Amino acid sequence: MNPQPTTLDQNPKPAGTVAIAVENIVKRYGTFEAVKGVNFAVNDGEIFGLLGPNGAGKSTLIRMMTTLVPITSGRAIVAGFDVAKESDSVRRVIGVIPQALTSDPDLTLEENLSIYAKLYGVPRAERAKNIQEVLEAVDLVKWRDAQTKTLSGGMRRRLEIARGLVHNPHIFFLDEPTTGLDPVSRIAVWEMLDNLRKTRNLTMLLTTHYMEEADKLCDRIAIVDHGNLVALGTPIELKQNVPGANVVEVHFDRETEQWKSRLEGLEGVTSVQAESAGFYRVLTSSGSRTTMQLVELAASLGENITSLSVQNTSLDDVFVHYTGRQLRDEQVKAIFTMPPRPGAQP
């Protein structure tokens, strides 16, 4: 018995069919608002990224959409079903990879997958076939009889991905799928996810605090900060929204008070940020002209430039633009410390 799918009165994003729609969604823990009224919609077949620092509310958002925590107010529609009212229908069509690695270390890969296939009610006849397929998809076939505790971190992540797919879901939620992986394994996971999306016709919603991941993997990105959605768009759109097309990074061998105002006076410059003593990040609409003037200025003042680089704006700049803060992956991880809470795992 499948309830009739409900639709939102106004779809925020009418293009294509909407797989996930979130409307004014709020989560309150006591008096603390972890998610403060967020709206977005994810189209069918899209890879959608929630990007934000630790404690931004990414996991809380995913947990609300996947029926794990009650929604305080607002609505979430997944595959046409209202998450709060038709939780079971939602659970049947989604696959979820929690932030923590939760496959059983004592069991073999196959046993882990088989138990989840049963929990999802995959008919006996299809179980073996599904398990074989997902193991192939994540390239773990020859480890099927190994105990999970003997796998490396990257392989365990891939097992989690396989586990989330064992019942052929349409929509896949992944909470920080690459945290803790080395750069090589991370890229391997990106490729794997991109492939899965194509071969299995999946819609994916993932969270990350890696700029690069959001940039390379996601079709669209929502930047979340302090429980608010501060920006939404394709990586290119977001970068274009930042005034200035290039970033000039310059390192002077001597710090003086006037550098910031002098840099701001150069042609095309939209903002100047002091990174450390003598080190500045300059956003400009014209990288080449700004650089030339900068070199002339330094020469006329008799100052030395130790290094100079020109790049296109990155998501880092987008993030700074919208939140007023840096999101430097690992540094941020170290600065924010999370209070312990149930279900969370470092």
Next chain:
Amino acid sequence: MNRMFAIFEREMRKFFRSPVLMIMSMMLPIVQLVILGNAYGGKIRNARVAIVDYDHGPQAVRIREACAAIAVNIGTFKTVDYSNEVQAREDVRTGKIDAALIIPVQYSRRVYAQDAPRIGLVVDNSDQFTSSSIQSELQSLVDSLNAPVIQPRIVKNIAVESVELYPYVSYMKFLLAGTISLAMYISVMIGGGMLYIDDKARGVHEGYLVTPITKLELVMGLNLAGAAKAVLAGISLTIIGSLIAGLNAIFNPIADLELLAMIVATSLAFNGMMFLMMVRVDDPLVPRAMFGVLNTLLFFPSGAVFPIIAFPKWLQAIAIIDPFTYCVHGFKAILLKDGGFVAIQYDLLFLFTFGIGTLLIATPLFKRTL
């Protein structure tokens, strides 16, 4: 239904994959059975009693002969000769000897003259158990010396003649029922309490909760597995413990069925109790902290180590609602008394009701969300 068995399967696979839980839940009970069973054998042996003989008469010799007989036969104490009462008292004080028997000067003469003959006993009464054993042993020795050589024709003294219903029960046998229940308790405490909360904290439940499993399937799967683990611990300990304590009820198939019924009922009761206590707990420290307290609070008042009638009223009140009490009673009825099904029916009734009742209260308290 299938989902419930998936949870059950996961738990049991884990259980059989690593024998740690099984070994841990049997180790403490077996050690306790062997150590306590032997330690509280109930009888003092080889205490050292000094004899200070100032009399050296024929009656003093009778006493010394009687003491020697005790040393050789039941062996409660052996004797050491001292020549000096002061030294003997000092040595009792320092613990070099356990008691001193003083036979005063003129003792034999007073016996013959029937002039209130007395012997002195110095004991270390800071150790009640040893001193009262020696005292009672010497009392009966003196009584028998007092008895007239020719029995009077009419016996005027009242005597109690006890009838022992069962073969002699050593303390270890007495303890076995408690030991079996303890093994099931520990299995439930670790398997149902600690592992459950650890899984919760590790996010394993988060994985379950995003699947379409219902609350009832999840609760039933977890509890069925918890009870099954306890049943295995109970069966193992019944067999091992019976062999150690030398009880042969396990070789009787009817008794085996009764034992199995008790094991299943107890496992359900313990598991229900544990689930009710843990259903809203998130902190992995809680079950660890509760382990010892619960063990003392429930195990000791149950009559497992000491008879319930020796307890004050408030402890007896705990015993009434304590599932351990019924478990211990039931196992004793089968293992020690071969009491048959009639002897355990109320225990089974209580344990099943308790197990199902706690589960009925706990299920609505279980949260289907994080």
